[in-house]
Amino acid sequence: MSSPEQASEPERVRAPNIRDVARVAGVSYQTVSRALNDSPSIRPETLARVQAAIEELGYRPNQAARALVTSRSRTIGVLAAQTVHYGPATSIQAIETAAREAGYRLSITNISSSEYASIKAGLDHLMAQSIEALIVIAPQVRVFEALNDLQVAVPFVTLESTGLNTAHSLWVDQIQGARLATRHLIDLGHTEIMHISGPQDWIEAEARMQGFLRELGDADLRTRAPILGDWTAHFGYYAGLELLRYRDFTAVFCGNDQMALGFMHACRESGLSVPGDMSIVGFDDIPEAAHFAPPLTTVRQNFAEIGRRAIELLLGELRGDTELSHAPVQPELIVRQSTARHA
Amino acid sequence: MSSPEQASEPERVRAPNIRDVARVAGVSYQTVSRALNDSPSIRPETLARVQAAIEELGYRPNQAARALVTSRSRTIGVLAAQTVHYGPATSIQAIETAAREAGYRLSITNISSSEYASIKAGLDHLMAQSIEALIVIAPQVRVFEALNDLQVAVPFVTLESTGLNTAHSLWVDQIQGARLATRHLIDLGHTEIMHISGPQDWIEAEARMQGFLRELGDADLRTRAPILGDWTAHFGYYAGLELLRYRDFTAVFCGNDQMALGFMHACRESGLSVPGDMSIVGFDDIPEAAHFAPPLTTVRQNFAEIGRRAIELLLGELRGDTELSHAPVQPELIVRQSTARHA
DNA sequence: CCTGCTGATGTGAACGTACACATCACCGGA
DNA sequence: TCCGGTGATGTGTACGTTCACATCAGCAGG
CATH class of the missing domain: 1.10.260.40 (lambda repressor-like DNA-binding domains)
Incomplete structure (x- = not known):
């Protein structure tokens, strides 16, 4: 040892x-x-x-000596929640690679809960390392507060959010993605569509919900109150068991693939066939989604691309470049076998 | 911006x-x-x-000044492959939390391929930061070579490996886990059992294979050459399609849950019912496994526990403690619905 | 033969901190 | 009264690097 x-x-x-x-x-x-x-x-x-x-x-x-005299830490901070999930993990991996190639190192800090204190502690830990730039992959609503309180004065970017704060965010167009998913269900003839969303304090959950509601509105369909979930398959399963007691809908748009998986499980247990009795759409296109039973129709986001662009953007700003592209990455609908025409 | x-x-x-x-x-x-x-x-x-x-x-x-004068970087390096997978990601999250609580920061480096050059580059990047300790979550066979070549002289620990190098490794007893899984299938009356393993340069893949072979040997059952996979659901699927052309086995032990998922998919497409015609066991117990169709029988490893203990061990050694526990963490068989008695 | 310029190299700071040691006031005991 | 000890605080220096500036040789042009 x-x-x-x-x-x-x-x-x-x-x-x-x-x-x-x-x-x-x-x-x-x-x-x-x-x-x-x-x-x-x-x-x-x-x-x-x-x-x-x-x-x-x-x-x-000696990097410490170098950092001391140049007062540049060559460190980029990442504030993350849910790093075990496919999306964030993929982005972080791309970020790390891109940062390393540019001669920067990464300092990742996980926040255990989305409580303000936890976020602030994480941010504090990062600032103590005099990071030169910050990437946020977390429930952003509260992070912005903390960013202000701590007088964070470094360039930062939030990932996988909406365009709510375009100056600082780099995003897959989640609203558009949600519209694609919803439109797909509408095109298949579904009129009673449910939405199981992510936690409300995740901006991207909010965005997907917005997209869902707008698309339903545009089609003059009845909108129901979305169910607020927690991204897990377990939640999708239990929510499904509950919802399926009243079979007053024929399609579900789930906020991510894990919840869709859980929902499918609930369908099986409730004796419903997918897509025969129930059409399901997920979000993210995790690698496993193609092998669900049945293979899941979902919205693909290019997480790695987002990660790379985050670094590109931040390094550009550190170099003093202006006119950097914040154009959103477009998501893509992947149609598999969990959706079918409504009888 | x-x-x-x-x-x-x-x-x-x-x-x-x-x-x-x-x-x-x-x-x-x-x-x-x-x-x-x-x-x-x-x-x-x-x-x-x-x-x-x-x-x-x-x-x-100013941490740089502090590091310079004390010649202690307060940084722990993590060399990782496959950080997007559930196991490594979970361990890393636990490691980060434990390290932070102890006043250390983490520097994670991903290696893109398992080629020697890639490993060496990653290790080099870490050493340049004068890390005080190293945690390895990667194909360990080649990492050991690189560790020698670069004269890495810091305490290190490899994660999720076998006890091959007990002095430096902290491990879930993979051999035991594989034996549990295999024994379970044997107890159900299966005599023709296949194994789809992970890549050969991952020591843990090797260990699971060893456990599988030993248990079959102890039961005097025929052993077949295991299929060498790559941990992905895609591989499990295509390997399954291939293998199921000859239905000369009634059970499969998969090296991880993703490959098991893919294999199940292949079973469905081949018109086989799980567990009626085919029993399947996975490894890891990822959170989604409980919601597969059918819910997967698998071997649970406590990844977070391993991560915490890695930090505990390394910090102990940095402090100069001796007599630290390297006792393996015991895995646990989780029986769900993907296995049944052989008719 | 001097002047000014250029390219290559050297010297003296300074970054912000912790360690070793020096200083100083204060106190108790002989 | 003086001495040694102790607890609290201050002063010098070093860590390894980069920046600003100094030096120096070589060369072209008058």
Whole structure:
């Protein structure tokens, strides 16, 4: 369990620094610094000598010292909830890759609950690391409050939200996605359509609900109060068992694929066939959705694309670029076998 | 998109430091340092004055400076593959929470492929941040090579592996889990059992396969060559379509729940009923597994527990504790409806 | 032969903090 | 009265790097 001890060398505690490299290379420490920051004014031959010395000593620049003197942490903070879910996890993975390629590191902080105190603590932990930029993947309503309270003065972007705060958000057009899903059900002849939404404090849940309601409104169909869920399959299942006691609807639009899965389960137990008796649409297109029973009709979002663009946007702003694109990413309806024409 | 400008104050660029606080509090900077590191020898009254000054100025300790002078980064590195999967994601979330509570931050690096170069690059990126400890959640066979090549000299732990390298690993007893699953099928009267495993370079895939083979051996049953998969539902589906052309087995033990889901899908398409014609066991117990059609019999691992213990172990070692527990976490068989007695 | 310029390299700060040590007031005991 | 000890506080220095500036050689142009 302990780190490999090297009993041979007496007390080689200190890691080599820029001056050690300079000594070996026979130059001044400043020349080494220039070599590290690929300055234009350094002779190729000198550069080679320095690089050889670096190699020989196994030198690594000390990021703390660098951060101290430049007052740039090269760290991007991510405030996230629900990182175990497919969407956020996929975005974060893309964010990490893009950040690393750009020479930045990531600091991810999970918030356990959506309570204000929890959000504030998470944000505080990030600010303590003097992050240069912030990405928010969380119930955004309360995050904005905390952002104000803590006087967060770094560029930030919220992910997977709506265009409510266009200046700071990068988004899949959730409203449009919800309209696609709802329209699909309407086109199939359904007139009594239910919606199981995500938690109300998630802006994207709100957006999907908006899209759903608008599309129903445009079609002059009766709107019912959506059910407020928690994104889990368990919720979809129990809500389904409850709702199916009154079979006064023939289609459901679920706020995400997990809840759709749970709802399908409830249909089976209630003796309803999908899509024969009940059409179901999900949201997200998680990789498993294609293998549900039956394969799920859903709305695909490109989570990785969103993640990449978040980094692009933030780095652009750090560089001082202006005119950056906030254009929403368009979602796509994936029709599989969980929806059918209403008899 | 830009950070809130404060046009009022002229050029308040520099963040307040320890000396600014000292000036306001009317003490020396060293006294402020003592207040921050809760030194015993400071008068309560003085402490209060310092705290008031900190509050007034909105002072935050500069972690880079602290890291520089103490040569402790307070960062734990995580080298991960497949962070979008439920297991790793759950562990990482627990790790992050535990690390944060202990005053550490996390630096997560994803490796895109399991190629050696990719692993080495990820490890390099982590070492450049002078991490104090390392957690590995990745195909471990090759990681060990890279660990040696880069002379990684920090405490490390590999997660979710077997006990192959007990000194450095913290593990759910995968072999035992696989035996539980296999035994369950045998107890139900199945004699022709197939195994769809994970990628061979994942030690845990290897362990599950070992458990499977040993249990079959103990029961004197015929062993077949396991199919090497890639953890995805897609693979389970296509492998299933292929395998089911020859219906010379009545049960499958899948290396994870996603592959089991895909396999179930293939069964439906091939006109086989689960569990009537085919019994299926998964591994992991992802939250969705309870809502598959039918609900999946699987082996539950406590991913969060593993994550917490990883941090506990590493922090213990950093503190110099000895006698830390590496006892494996025991998995649990969850019997649902995807398995039945062989006719 | 001097002047001014340019490219390559070196020297002195400074970033913000913690450690080692110095200082100082105060107290109790011989 | 003086001395040693202790608790609270202050002063110097170092961590490893980059920035601003200084130096120096070489060269072209008058």
